[in-house]
Amino acid sequence: MSRVLDWLQLPEVASLHGATVDAMNEFLHLFMLVLFVGWTAFFLFCIWRFWHKRNPKADYVGVRGHASTHLEVSVVIIEAILLIGFAWPFWFQRVEAWPTGDDVVEVRAVAYQFGWAFHYPGQDGKFGRIDYGLYTENPVGLDKEDPNAADDFITVGNMTLPVDQPIIVHVSSRDVIHNLSMVPLRVSQDAMPNEDYPVWFTPTKIGEWEIICGQLCGAGHGSMRALYNVVSTGDYAKFLLENAPAPPVAAASQG
Ligand SMILES: [Cu+2]
Structure with missing residues (x-):
C-alpha cells in the first residue's frame, strides 16, 4: 500500500x-x-x-x-x-509474521531514568543470561559469567543498526514504564519494568535519528534522549568488530 x-x-x-x-x-x-x-x-x-x-x-x-x-x-x-x-x-x-532467518539482527533496548542502554548479542547471536538483579553491575542486567555473554557488548545512548535487514528490538525497562519511540521507523513500544516486549521493523534509509521516550516517566523525561544510527551492511560488520570484546588470551594462544 x-x-x-x-x-x-x-x-x-x-x-x-x-x-x-x-x-x-x-x-x-x-x-x-x-x-x-x-x-x-x-x-x-x-x-x-x-x-x-x-x-x-x-x-x-x-x-x-x-x-x-x-x-x-x-x-x-x-x-x-x-x-x-x-x-x-x-x-x-x-x-504474527515475525522475521526469521540469518539476516535478522536482534538487540535489547533497556530504558532507565533517564536514558537508554543497548545490549548486542555479539557474533554468536545469543544474548547472555539476563538477571534483573544485576542492573547494579551493568546497565542491561547481563550476567557476564554466562558463556553466551562472552562476546556480548553494551552501548549507552546510541543504537547502531544495519540498513535493509529485519531488526528485532527487545524492549525492557529497569525502573518505571518508558517507551521506545523512533518516529521515522513508525515504531513505538512500551518498555515495561523487567519484561521483554519485542518489536520488529526493517530500516530502509541510512542516517542518524533521535530515540525519544514516549511515556511520561519522571522529572527527566524530556531529556531522555538517545540516537540511533542506520548504517550500511559493511559498516555494521565493522561496528560489530570494533565493539566485540577481545578474546581471552588463553583461548587465542590455543587457537
Ligand atoms: Cu522514559
Missing part, C-alpha cells in the same frame, strides 16, 4: 512498513472527514426539516422513512470493512 496523500505532512519514513502505517492514518483521516461532513449535513437538514414553524403540531408517530436506518447500516458495514479488511490483516502482519 502506498501513501494515499501527503496532506497530513507526516514526518519522513525510514522503514519498510512505515508507508503502510501512514496510508492507514491518512485513509482514516479522510474517512472521518467524510463522516464529519455527512453527519453535519444531516444535522443541518434536520434543523431545517423539523423547524417549529414548519411543524406547528408535534407528530407523535415520528419518522416513517428508512433513510436514517440505511445510513446507519452503511456506516456499520464500512466500519466492519475497515476493521476486518484493513486493521486486522495489518495487525496480524505486525504481530
Whole structure:
C-alpha cells in the first residue's frame, strides 16, 4: 500500500512498513472527514426539516422513512470493512509474521531514568543470561559469567543498526514504564519494568535519528534522549568488530 496523500505532512519514513502505517492514518483521516461532513449535513437538514414553524403540531408517530436506518447500516458495514479488511490483516502482519532467518539482527533496548542502554548479542547471536538483579553491575542486567555473554557488548545512548535487514528490538525497562519511540521507523513500544516486549521493523534509509521516550516517566523525561544510527551492511560488520570484546588470551594462544 502506498501513501494515499501527503496532506497530513507526516514526518519522513525510514522503514519498510512505515508507508503502510501512514496510508492507514491518512485513509482514516479522510474517512472521518467524510463522516464529519455527512453527519453535519444531516444535522443541518434536520434543523431545517423539523423547524417549529414548519411543524406547528408535534407528530407523535415520528419518522416513517428508512433513510436514517440505511445510513446507519452503511456506516456499520464500512466500519466492519475497515476493521476486518484493513486493521486486522495489518495487525496480524505486525504481530504474527515475525522475521526469521540469518539476516535478522536482534538487540535489547533497556530504558532507565533517564536514558537508554543497548545490549548486542555479539557474533554468536545469543544474548547472555539476563538477571534483573544485576542492573547494579551493568546497565542491561547481563550476567557476564554466562558463556553466551562472552562476546556480548553494551552501548549507552546510541543504537547502531544495519540498513535493509529485519531488526528485532527487545524492549525492557529497569525502573518505571518508558517507551521506545523512533518516529521515522513508525515504531513505538512500551518498555515495561523487567519484561521483554519485542518489536520488529526493517530500516530502509541510512542516517542518524533521535530515540525519544514516549511515556511520561519522571522529572527527566524530556531529556531522555538517545540516537540511533542506520548504517550500511559493511559498516555494521565493522561496528560489530570494533565493539566485540577481545578474546581471552588463553583461548587465542590455543587457537
Ligand atoms: Cu522514559
